Each structure stands twice: as structure tokens, then as C-alpha cells.
Amino acid sequence: MKALKQLLTWFTSPAALPALFLLYLAPRIAILFVPVEATSDGEWYLARAVEMSQGLGYMEDGVPTAFWPPGWPMTLAVLFRFFDASLLTVQIFNLLCSLLTGWLTLDLGKRLFKSEAAGRLALLLLAIYPNNIGYIPLVATEIFYTTLLLGGCRLLIADQRHRILPIAGILFGAAMLIKAQSLLVIPLIFGVALLRDAVNVRNILIAMTKAGVVILTALLVVMPWSYRNHTVFGEWVMVSTNGGLTLLTGNNPSANGDYTPDDPLVTSITRTVENQLEVDKEARRRGMAWIKENPARFAALMPLKAFRLWAPDGEAEWLYQLGSPLYADHAAAFRTLRYANQAYYTLLMLGFGVAGFLLVTRRRPLSPMRIDWWLLPYAIALYPTLIAMVFSGQSRFHYPVMPFVVMCCGWLLAEWIGNDRSQGHDSPVTR
Secondary structure, eight states, X not given: OHHHHHHHHHHTSTTXXXXXXXXXXXXXXXXXXXXXXXXXXXXXXXXXXXXXXXXXXXXXXXXXXXXXXXXXXXXXXXXXXXXXXXXXXXXXXXXXXXXXXXXXXXXXXXHHHTBHHHHHHHHHHHHTOHHHHHTTTSOOSHHHHHHHHHHHHHHHHHOOOTTHHHHHHHHHHHHHTTOGGGGGHHHHHHHHHHHHSOOOHHHHHHHHHHHHHHHHHHHHHHHHHHHHHHHHHSSOOSSOXXXXXXXXXXXXXXXXXXXXXXXXXXXXXXXXXXXXXXXXHHHHHHHHHHHHHOHHHHHXXXXXXXXXXXXXXXXXHHHHHHHOTTTGGGHHHHHHHHHHHHHHHHHHHHHHHHHHHHHHHSSSSSSGGGOOGGGHHHHHHHHHHHHHHHSOOOGGGGGGGHHHHHHHHHHHHHHHHTOOOBOOOOOOTTO
């Protein structure tokens, strides 16, 4: 243990930080040399981004669409206006976003736990996380979305100035254009902020006002897209038209907690780009009808959906299986890496749970001040869990939560080593 304490002392020194970021970047640069093509949703997003960069609008087969949220192809379309419209451009953008994610993980880890060691250990744990690394070459929303989520959280907990609130709202608005349910994160953040203080009428009103400013700004960011949808469809569609099918594919006679698109209740709906709004309404009607007719089954599916969300990991391997020419000849190596990733992920989730238990039981005696920003990672984890329990559980949806998971694990390691050197990073969010 003495050797570990000495190592941690060096690890928290200024000289160790460049080495830590080098360790973080090296595998993420190296994986860019693994050939992989855009497939599945990524192929669709890439095609739409190229068309949008050429001024063709958000179309599919020449027909305006809003089936998938537009935020990711919009972002890529802007990049393609200035750089080559290629997979390499997307990969470099992912790498840069990943680097920012690393810094935000380090910074938030320090702030949430008031510990330099916790932040640096969180970055280390994220640096060697295979599934996180595996997403770098892929045309997937997860990396960019995670950066927006972390950025919005960082702004709100690190700076109490009122002018920060609209900036955070812009980030969350951009996140909504990728995942519409991102709006739910804002009340969770301010809920934690409120619990840190005495819960009284004045503090409740302050928290609600600040949350309202952030939510209103986020909605203003989304509004031009919603107006576009009203112009196209003749009805208000906030972000996308896939909500009904998402509900139905998780709630049908074949439902098992996972995404079940092959159930007859789903496949019997004739789907075209032209009738997507009608499909959305019909799918939502069928999904809600099935839930009302099968309330016990719907309730029984909830833990299965949560299990499917959190139990497996390593889904990036599937996209390499679909898109990498190396996969066929090296399937065993890819699968072995996925097994290793699953073991590592399991340890992280165990650490996440143990850290939560210790943070609750080893802090000050029961009082309102017992709650601090350490609760934020658990609130963020609650957000996709609640959504999955209604719709369906898919492992990729926990990807944006994993930086918060490693923050808690970083604190746990620092506590275990016994040399948690507090740096006094107080977090003045909504005081």
C-alpha cells in the first residue's frame, strides 16, 4: 500500500498530467488505423450529412424526413462545408470530442469529489476502457452527445454566474437535437443542486427559475427545427417522428426487454418516408393500447429493460463486425477483446455501486447537507434508466453515463489507496 500511495503522490503531480493524456490519446489514435466503414444508423447519418452539406436538406429518397433526430447529421454537414465529406473527417472530429470528454471527466471528477486524485483516476479508468475507445472510428452519435452532456453539466456545477445558464441551455438544446429526451437531465441537475442546500421556498424558487432559464433556452434552440417540421408535416413535431415506433418496439407481444422490431404488431405497419407521421401516430396508439391491455406484463418488463440497458457492454464490436474487413479474419481477437471489456465494465459498475454505498453511509450524520455533487452521477444514470423502463433497454444508451461512472470509481480508488489529496474544488452551482 505504501508503494501505491507513493505512486498516487506522483500521479497527482503536475508532471503526471501530460503522461495521463498521452495514455488517453494513444489507443484512440491507434484505433483510427483499423479500417471500418459506416454501417447501420451511421451509414444513414453519413448519407444525410453529405446531402445536407450540398444544400439538399434533411431528406430520404428525395422526401423531407424527421424520422431520426437531425443534430448529428447537421453537425457533420457543417464540418463537410469546411472539410472533406469523408469518414476520416468524422473520425478526427470524434477524436477531438473524445479528448474534450477526457478533460471534462478529469475536471468534473475533481469538482464532484473535491479531489485531484479522484479526477485523475477517473481519466485513467476512461483512458483504458475498450468500448469507449472502440467508438472513435464509428459514425455514431454517442461521442459527440456525451461531450455535450458533460459540457452542460460542467457549466452548471462549476459557475454560478447567471450568464452561464443560457450557454448551458444552448448545449442542452444541441443535445436535444440528438436525443430529444435530454431535456429530462436539466431538472435532475437542479434537483441535486437544491438538495445540497436547505430545501425551503426561497431555494426551490431559485432552482426552478434557473432550471426554467436553461430549459427555455434549450427549447429556443430546438424551435427552428420544430417549425421546419410543422412546415413539412402540417403538425408540430418537436424533434423526430420515431417516438411511436420506439415505444412499440419495446412494448408488444414479443417484448423481452430488448429492442423487438420483428413483432407482427410492428411489422404490420406499412412504413414509407411519405407516411412517417401517420406511422408514428399508429405505432404510438398500438404501443399505448398494448400497455393498457397488459399492465402486469408492462410492469414485469421494466426490470428486464433496465437489466438489458446496464448488464451488457461492448456493443461497438457489432459495428466492426458489420463494417470492418479485418473482422472475418480476426473474429476471435475481436470477441476476446469484447469479453475483456465486459469484465472491465463489470468491475466499473461494481465500483459505481460500492462508491454510492460508501458515499451514503460514510458521510456526515443524516442532514440535508449530506447530499452533495457526488449524487450527480447517480442522477445522470437514472435518466436513461427511466427512459429504458418505458421504451426498451439497449446497452449503447448507457455510453454517455460511463464518464460519470468512472468519476465515482476514481473517488473509490483514491479512498482505498488512502491518499485522497483534497484540492478544494468547491462547486458553487446554484447557491
